[in-house]
Amino acid sequence: xxxxxxxxxxxxxxxxxxxxxxxxxxxxxxxxxxxxxxxxxxxxxxxxxxxxxxxxxxxxxxxxxxxxxxxxxxxxxxxxxxxxxxxxxxxxxxxxxxxxxxxxxxxxxxxxxxxxxxxxxxxxxxxxxxxxxxxxxxxxxxxxxxxxxxxxxxxxxxxxxxxxxxxxxxxxxxxxxxxxxxxxxxxxxx
Numbered sequence: 757x758x759x760x761x762x763x764x765x766x767x768x769x770x771x772x773x774x775x776x777x778x779x780x781x782x783x784x785x786x787x788x789x790x791x792x793x794x795x796x797x798x799x800x801x802x803x804x805x806x807x808x809x810x811x812x813x814x815x816x817x818x819x820x821x822x823x824x825x826x827x828x829x830x831x832x833x834x835x836x837x838x839x840x841x842x843x844x845x846x847x848x849x850x851x852x853x854x855x856x857x858x859x860x861x862x863x864x865x866x867x868x869x870x871x872x873x874x875x876x877x878x879x880x881x882x883x884x885x886x887x888x889x890x891x892x893x894x895x896x897x898x899x900x901x902x903x904x905x906x907x908x909x910x911x912x913x914x915x916x917x918x919x920x921x922x923x924x925x926x927x928x929x930x931x932x933x934x935x936x937x938x939x940x941x942x943x944x945x946x
Contacts, residue, residue: 821933865919874911
């Protein structure tokens with residue numbers, strides 16, 4: 757079986773050169789064994805590159821908001837490039853908590869705030885924060901979190917602020933997970 761390069765019209769010269777697609781003057785000396793037209797080869801290469809990009813993207817860690825039940829706790833979590841965020845509701849106490857872990861760490865300061873930016877922007881502040889021993893995580897606990905949940909559900913970004921440190925994390929696609937978290941807390945008696 758012979759393979760002809762379809763992108764080269766029949767040319768004069770040796771039958772072997774015509775079969776390889778090299779009979780035309782100035783043609784590249786690369787041999788294409790598939791016999792596919794150059795346009796097809798380029799299209800296949802583009803598809804292979806897209807497939808590789810999809811595999812790379814799906815193999816990377818997913819930055820997605822997730823609601824789940826962990827034992828008796830309702831949890832809402834997200835891991836972002838800038839921060840790990842974990843909200844919980846414990847019906848036994850009953851108490852909500854939000855913990856934000858940052859690679860840059862947190863320094864003690866009298867006031868902690870979260871600024872939500874988007875369609876329902878707001879800023880919430882408290883003086884009841886606790887910083888973990890390794891200074892990586894700041895946690896706030898309270899009996900009500902309606903404003904926090906509204907901020908997460910209806911905005912684009914949130915910035916946690918403690919003293920001079922500020923960490924911004926995305927809220928893209930947080931809405932469905934926040935609604936699932938609310939449903940969990942309602943079922944747990946919140």
